Each structure stands twice: as structure tokens, then as C-alpha cells.
Amino acid sequence: MRSAFFSIFRKSPFEGLLRHAEIIREAAPLFRMAFIAYLDESRSDFEKYQNKVTMLESEGDAVKRNIRGHLPRGILLPMDKFQLLWYLREQDKILDSTQDSLHWLSYRNTPIPDEYVDDLLLMVDKITSVLKSIHPLVAAAESYFQSFSENHRTMVKSAIKQIREYEFESDQVERKLIADFLNYPFDNPTSAFHLVRLVEYMGDISNHAQNAGDMMRAMIAR
């Protein structure tokens, strides 16, 4: 009887979510290094970092599939399963958008006007912070669903708030950069399109992070 009794317990989906968040965190410095390599016009370094992010993205995909594959019908969770799956989708899109940004960047060598390099690096910093802020959120949520403690709930809420702040800041830099690039007299208008779309892709990273945070807020709602 024993073996069957204990097979009632399934692995917590949070183990996988935490691993996925770790992958996102690992991608953060690589994303930044790739940008710096691009600005330094060091093509080989850029490709090295881009490839590492691509590998992390496919690892993240495997983790995502594993989580989904182990949540068939009939699994009872402490939260709504669809909320969890929706959350997972948003968390995965963060990684997807990170990869998309670097892919988009790799399609063309666009010289960045000197006066906007600092702003672009600021945007990269904000995105790096966003990428690093997912892991604390998932870790706090995992602890919350184990203890249901008010302390951990507060930690989850403050992690969500932090993400929201980063999103707000990156949104502002994003808007400024788009306006600047659209008004800059590039020799080739494709440069403007390339940079504007790049900034939009980067903005997607923080947007998905915020969506994930909102979904997590719904999951811990009483």
C-alpha cells in the first residue's frame, strides 16, 4: 500500500519554476556583455555571448516543457493551475524576448550615435536588473506556498513591486530612446528602424516580467 500512497505526492512545480528563474538570472550578465561587445564592435565576442543566451533559452524551454508535461489533469495545486501555467508562459517570454533582442541586434551592424550610448546602456542596465529580479520573486513565492506565512507573502509582494519599478524606469528610457532614434538624422533610415525595434524588444522583456509579477500577485491573493 505504501508505494502507491506516496505516489500521490507529485513534485512541486516551483522546483522547475525556480530553475527557470535561475536560467533567466544567468542570462542577465550575458545579455549585458553581449551589448558591450556590440558597442565595442567586437563581433566574435558578441556572437559568443549571443550563443550562450541562445543555449540558455533552449534550456529554459526544456524546463518549461517539463513543468507543463508534469501537470496533467487531476493534479491538485495550492494555486489555480491555469494561473500557474499563464505565469510560466510570461516567465518564459522574458527569456524569449532576451534572445529576440540579441538576435535582432545581430542582424545588422548599426553604429549607435555617441550621444545615445549612455541612454542605451542605462536601458541595458534596467533590463539586467529586471532579469535578476525574477529569481527572488519565485524563491519568495515558493517559500510562501510552503509556509503561508505573512512574512513570505510580504516578500513576494515587495519582489513584485521591485519588478514594477524596474519596468516603469525601463519604459521611460524606452520612450525617450524611441523618440530620439526616430528624430536622429541617420544616413540610412534602416538604422533608425533597427534601433527602434531593438528598444521595443528590450521593452518587451520588462513588460513580460511585469505580467509575470501581476500573475504571481493573483496567485498569492487570498
Place this chain on the structure above:
Amino acid sequence: MLYVNQIILVLGMLAGMYMAWNIGANDVANGMASAVGAKAITLRQAVFIGGILDFIGATFIGSHVTTTIRENILVAQNVTQDPHVMMLGLLAALLAAAFWVFFSTWSQFPVSTTHSIVGAIIGFGLVSGGVKAIQWAKISTIVLSWIISPFFAGLLALLVFQFMRKAILERRNAFVRALRWSPLFAGATIFIVVLSFLMKTPLGTSLHLSDKAAVGTALASSLILGFLAQEWLGRTIRKIDEEGVEEIFRRFQVFTSCYVALAHGANDVANAVGPVAGIYAIYATQTVASTTPVPSWLLAGGGLFIALGVFTWGYRVIETLGCRITTLTNTRGFAVDFGTATSVLVASKMGLPVSTTHAAVGAVIGVGLAGGLAAVDFKVVFKIVLYWVITLPLAALPTMAIFKILLWLFH
């Protein structure tokens, strides 16, 4: 004929010992694995405590249920008037059930010892007396108890965990709140243990307390011990917040684990000792429709072999499962154990042969529904329920075959 009856009696006792050993080896993990997994007690302590409490439960609380298995399933006069045939039938049932339990343990099938013996006895009734030999009304109440006990355990575990969440875990200063509520949790556990001791054990009934007096005594002791427990916890725990809460329930869990072991001994000893008691009563009185009570030495013997099972194989089962059951924290473990043990003791009080594991499955689902577990697989529950159902025919059919063989050998 006396010589043959003696052989049957000896065989019956051997089969009973074997069955009791199986019960101890497999089921001790019911209560103890979660406590070991949550590091509330060590493996060695679990085996020692589990063995002793199973023995005490079997010897002092077990007698009431034993009679249900023996007399309430079959209509003795419709089965056979021949005491010798009845003895053979009970022996066949015991052997078939013991083999089936052993086979299922070996092949890791989820079966219950209680179901096995009930199925085997039904098999014997059908082959010797036909459909009219079975007390179908009683069978249906037993089947109903298989539904009721997991349901009741589940409901209880759900309410207990829901209460813990709302009143302790989700509040600020969870440790202080847990300490404040600790007399309730300790008191409720003590209340049921004391009450079942007073109302069900030979020791308790010899005191000739009325129901009211028994409830009063249980209430008084639970109040006193509950507040003493609070005092003790407050003085000895040096942790705060969630860790402090877990520590409080860690200690309660040790107590509830003991309580599960006790209830297990009380209930499941009947599966091994029931048919042996039947064989012994026929041997001693040479009549079939006997109402002789089960001798205490038989219960003690059953308890001894259950304890032996715990010491020999139970060790391995707890060790294996204890490592895998980290999903149950102390708070959840307490809710599961409390739900399980209470429903089993109430069922045992009502004279229903319920299985501890069925109640435990219900309790786990209850905590899962209260959002207490990371992930619970309902499909496995359906599979387990399926095995509960097929155990009856799969214990009944071999009984019929073994009975025919025994009849050919000894009659």
C-alpha cells in the same frame, strides 16, 4: 478428529503470525514515515515507538473490532454446521489473505490487509454456503466505511489545516499564535486518545465509567495536559516565526504519529487474529455459532508479531519512505496524522474494520484541497480506489481454491 483439529489450530496460528508480521512490516510506515521524513524523530526511535505502540494498541484496544470480522460477515448457520469445515474455511481465508498481502507487498500493489481478509472470508462463505451465507447488509456497511473513513479523515484534515492557515500561518507573529492555540491542538489529540482508552479498552471499561464520566475525564485531562503542553512548548522552544511554528507541530506530530501507531495496532490486529480466534473458539467449544470473546493472549500474540514485523521489515519501509516524504512539513504532517488517527479510532469504536491507509489517503487529499500540498495527483487516488475494489475478488478466489484443497486433505 481431535488430532486433525490440533493441526488446523497450529496451522491457523502460524498463518495468523505470518499475517500479523506482514501487517507490521507494511503498515507501520503509515504514521511513522512522515515523522521520520520531517526529521521529527530518528528512524530508530520510530521503529521502537511504532513497535511498542502497535503492540499496546493490539493488546488493549483491539478486541472490539476482532469480533466484527469473525462473526458479522458470515451467517454461521448458513455456512456450515460442521465445526471442522468452519475451521478449515477460516484457515483457508487466513492463508489466502496472508499470501495475497505478501504477494502484493512483493509486487508493490496497493492493497489493504483489512480488505484482503474480508474478501477472503467472503470467498469462504460463498464456496461453502452460497450467497445466503454472507451477511450482505454488514458487507455493505463495511464497504460504506471504506468510503466514510477516507471522507471523514479528509474532511477533518481539511478543517484542521484550514484552521491552522487562517489562525496561525497567515497571521503576523505566527509563532506566538501557534503557541496560543497549542492547548487546543494538544488537547484535542489527548481528548480523543483518553476517550478511546476509557470507552474501548478492557482497562477503561473495567473502571465502569458512564459515557458522561468518560467524556468528562477525557475533557479534564485534555484541558490540564493541553495547557501543560503549552507551558512546556513555551519554555523549551528557542525558535521564532515559521521555524517556531514548525517546531511546535513537529512535537505534536511525534504524538500524533504515536497515536496512528496505536490506532493501527487496535484496528489491524483483527485482520490476523480474527480468523485465528474463530478457529480457536471452534476448537475449544466444538460449536460453530460461538460468541466466545477473543482471548487476550491471542491479541497480545497478534500484537507481538505486528511489533516483530515493525522491527524487521518496518525499518526498511520507513527508511525508504521517510526520505521521499519531504513534501509533508510538520504542520501538514500533523493535519494528516490527526485526521487519519481520529477517523480510524472513531470507525474502530463503531466496530467497522477500516484501513489506516485509506484514511491516510483521504487525509492527504483533505490537506491538498486546503492548498497545503505542492502537488497531489488525483489520478493515483483513483488507481488506489480501483485496487481497493479488486482486492475483494482477488482475495476471495484463492480462498475458494485453498478451501477445496484443505477439504480434500483433512476431511
